[in-house]
Amino acid sequence: MAAPGTTWLQPARHQDSGIFVDYLTWLAQTGVRDAPPGAFEFEFLGPDFDWGNRARLAVRTIGGVRRVVGVGIVTERFTTSGLVSRIEYGAADAEAESALIEWGISVARARSARVVDIWRGRGRAGGVEAHGFTVIRPFWRMDLPPQTPAVAGTPVAGYQLFARIQDVISQAEWVRAYNRSFVDHWQHAVLQQSQWDRKTASRRHLAEATLIAFDRRGEAGALVVCSIDHELANRPGERRTGPIGFVDVVGTAPEHRRRGLARWLLGEALVRLRAAGARTISLYVDGASANRAYELYRQSGFSVAFEYEVWERSLA
Numbered sequence: 186m187a188a189p190g191t192t193w194l195q196p197a198r199h200q201d202s203g204i205f206v207d208y209l210t211w212l213a214q215t216g217v218r219d220a221p222p223g224a225f226e227f228e229f230l231g232p233d234f235d236w237g238n239r240a241r242l243a244v245r246t247i248g249g250v251r252r253v254v255g256v257g258i259v260t261e262r263f264t265t266s267g268l269v270s271r272i273e274y275g276a277a278d279a280e281a282e283s284a285l286i287e288w289g290i291s292v293a294r295a296r297s298a299r300v301v302d303i304w305r306g307r308g309r310a311g312g313v314e315a316h317g318f319t320v321i322r323p324f325w326r327m328d329l330p331p332q333t334p335a336v337a338g339t340p341v342a343g344y345q346l347f348a349r350i351q352d353v354i355s356q357a358e359w360v361r362a363y364n365r366s367f368v369d370h371w372q373h374a375v376l377q378q379s380q381w382d383r384k385t386a387s388r389r390h391l392a393e394a395t396l397i398a399f400d401r402r403g404e405a406g407a408l409v410v411c412s413i414d415h416e417l418a419n420r421p422g423e424r425r426t427g428p429i430g431f432v433d434v435v436g437t438a439p440e441h442r443r444r445g446l447a448r449w450l451l452g453e454a455l456v457r458l459r460a461a462g463a464r465t466i467s468l469y470v471d472g473a474s475a476n477r478a479y480e481l482y483r484q485s486g487f488s489v490a491f492e493y494e495v496w497e498r499s500l501a
């Protein structure tokens with residue numbers, strides 16, 4: 186048993202998910218996260234999550250009472266350049282923060298991760314730097330507010346557009362188009378068929394605004410994938426007007442770039458998202474994108490609504 190006043194970490198359980206949601210909500214309210222937990226986090230933090238190995242409660246005895254003073258979660262992505270672990274934590278003070286970060290690093294090491302990342306709102310880094318992390322890039326959420334019109338894009342000659350709702354393109358073709366388009370994206374993780382199937386089976390997925398363009402040879406040139414969330418805007422800590430539409434994916438295969446495909450598909454998707462009831466439309470973009478994807482979004486009416494700094498520590 187730890188001495189009173191000393192923080193200790195204990196494995197979390199599914200029954201603790203409410204405490205995690207409260208902490209993640211608080212992180213949104215204090216500018217560390219861009220949004221409170223939504224359907225994605227609720228599904229993710231379900232009974233199948235590996236709570237015992239991937240989640241910790243930071244606990245301390247204060248005035249004879251055991252109190253939770255922080256929570257931590259470690260997730261991971263199998264990217265084409267190695268395993269990337271990510272620590273998400275909320276801590277009431279520096280002692281709890283330090284304990285949770287060091288635990289997260291030890292989990293990442295045990296998994297042989299190449300690097301470990303922590304995403305924090307700009308200016309909300311807390312004590313991350315003291316644990317050997319440096320900022321590697323900005324990552325933004327960009328929003329199209331309700332009053333900004335969605336403008337349909339101009340079709341690109343030689344290409345034909347299909348929506349997923351038409352059900353004429355095989356699921357494997359969507360996955361192939363995604364993987365070809367994102368091959369040079371930072372931290373690209375090869376999309377598996379099972380992940381695509383899960384994503385498109387979700388009730389948030391919007392098949393009528395999920396689009397793909399083929400050229401005359403039958404090769405997929407570009408795709409966009411969209412979803413809509415009818416509940417997130419009602420959660421404490423969320424400031425956007427809902428329903429909130431999401432452009433989850435915009436990608437053009439390297440040989441098809443700079444022809445206006447992404448602009449066309451994005452414009453078409455925005456019109457369809459609005460037709461489906463989306464008021465605010467959001468997307469996430471790498472602020473250091475070599476292809477300046479954020480310029481395309483700016484030109485379509487989006488502006489930066491939240492700035493993350495991605496902090497990284499190498500474990501090599």
Ligand SMILES: CC(C)(COP(=O)(O)OP(=O)(O)OC[C@H]1O[C@@H](n2cnc3c(N)ncnc32)[C@H](O)[C@@H]1OP(=O)(O)O)[C@@H](O)C(=O)NCCC(=O)NCCS
Pocket residue numbers: 366367369370407435436437438441442443444445446447448449469470471474475476477478480481
């Ligand atoms: C970003 C991406 C989707 C652009 O696709 P695209 O079909 O080539 O884009 P478009 O031809 O419609 O160009 C739209 C605008 O984006 C910007 N842009 C696209 N590629 C650019 C580049 N290489 N350099 C600078 N600006 C670029 C320009 O502002 C361009 O407008 P312009 O041609 O009138 O100057 C594509 O490069 C891609 O798939 N990259 C990898 C995946 C990715 O980063 N997706 C976005 C994730 S949020």
